[in-house]
Amino acid sequence: MSALGTVVGLGVALPFALAAPAHAQSTLSVAKSHEGNFARGGQGVYTITLTSTGATGVLDVTDNLPPGVTATALGGLLGPFCEITNGGTTVHCGNGLNFLGAISAPLDVTVNIAADAPCSVSNTVTVIETESEEQGGETFTHSASDPTTITGGNCDGGDGGGGGSILPINLNGVIPMFNNITTNSNIGSPGASNNSHQVFGLNAP
Structure with missing residues (x-):
């Protein structure tokens, strides 16, 4: 056979x-x-x-x-x-x-x-x-x-195109993260102002 x-x-x-x-x-x-x-x-x-x-x-x-x-x-x-x-x-x-x-x-x-x-x-x-x-x-x-x-x-090991938050960036507690927003209100005029606002946050590992 x-x-x-x-x-x-x-x-x-x-x-x-x-x-x-x-x-x-x-x-x-x-x-x-x-x-x-x-x-x-x-x-x-x-x-x-x-x-x-x-x-x-x-x-x-x-x-x-x-x-x-x-x-x-x-x-x-x-x-x-x-x-x-x-x-x-x-x-x-x-x-x-x-x-x-x-x-x-x-x-x-x-x-x-x-x-x-x-x-x-x-x-x-x-x-x-x-x-x-x-x-x-x-x-x-x-x-x-x-x-x-x-x-x-x-x-x-990539993100596969998945979404996620842009700010703040999550670096697992290694570096503080912040948004820095500055608002100018007609700085050249009398009584005008320049306001800056910063928010810091630290993500724990």
Whole structure:
């Protein structure tokens, strides 16, 4: 059998011993990864990899994307078996997907990163594996998480374009801050005056 094994769609019976072990163990594992940091306003790619050493039950894969991250395209060996739903916030693979042999099957999820996405997110994929009665009838739940750093705006230590007061300037108690307003009232005329008003304040650290 090839290294990739076989991906089976709807209505395919799996060869398996009728006398299944009392406490069967799944042959499936799942991993989730990406390369580098993602940037606000940019794109990234998550890779979900299902690895099996033997026949699996029917698989149902769900990837609920974190806030600020939206799926736009699917690729890899599992891409044709999956779909993007809920406005790009969910990736789902089902329709009777299962494996007949040893396989490492990737799913590449291309995502858009919102301009106001959080600076750190964690993406979790969940796989529910349901065996047939001939296999033992057990259900296994697999999951994998992938923490992601997002850069740009205030994620890089800037103010992200956010507003704030102009005066007084907050220097955390290092330097006193003041507004200096001078009002001239026709200084060249008899009885005229020149008033200066200063307000000092110190912000404690």
